[in-house]
Amino acid sequence: MSADEELKRHNLYREYxxxxxxxxxxxxCEVKADIQPxxxxxxxxxxxxxxxxxxxxxSGTTARTDGREYVTxxxxxxxxxxxxxxxxxxxxxxxxxxxxxxxxxxxxxxxDGMLLANVTVNMFCMGxxxxx
Numbered sequence: 418m419s420a421d422e423e424l425k426r427h428n429l430y431r432e433y434x435x436x437x438x439x440x441x442x443x444x445x446c447e448v449k450a451d452i453q454p455x456x457x458x459x460x461x462x463x464x465x466x467x468x469x470x471x472x473x474x475x476s477g478t479t480a481r482t483d484g485r486e487y488v489t490x491x492x493x494x495x496x497x498x499x500x501x502x503x504x505x506x507x508x509x510x511x512x513x514x515x516x517x518x519x520x521x522x523x524x525x526x527x528x529d530g531m532l533l534a535n536v537t538v539n540m541f542c543m544g545x546x547x548x549x
Contacts, residue, residue: 431474434467438478444511446479451504462499468525468534469494471507476521476538479509487519487540494536504528509538517542 431438431448440447450456450471458464473489480487506526513520523536 428474434470434474436471436474439506441478441482443482444479444514445509446475446482447506447508448475448478449504449506452500452502457501461501463501463505463533465494465496468496468505469536471505472509472523472525472534472536473538475507475509476523476536476540479511479521479523480519480540480542482511483514486543486545488543490518490539490541492536492538494534496534497532498527499533500527500531505533512537 434450435453436448436450438446439449448471452463456463456467469492472494473492476492477487477489504527506528507523509521509523511519512522519540519542521538521540523538524532525534525536526532
């Protein structure tokens, strides 16, 4: 199995949230999700929890492009805009990779490119070979 296939393989949480891996490169990943009714808040907009979920999923896969296991240590999200329908994309890029801590910058965008959220996620390396 290639490294890309390993990172894309079965992940129950990502699947449960209908998040699909679009692209993986070293220190970079992109995912997408079609907005579904269960992702909306009472106002009819994408729930902030879903925007955080897609950001967390892409950051974990981005961190794992070095072949090791990571867990989220901390995160900060800035909600900027929101949408009610369509598709949401999240891109993760490594901005710092240390021996144990990786910092991932995530941009969550609507399908028209509008920025929905800017997220910084600190991932802690658990070591070992990845099992995404």
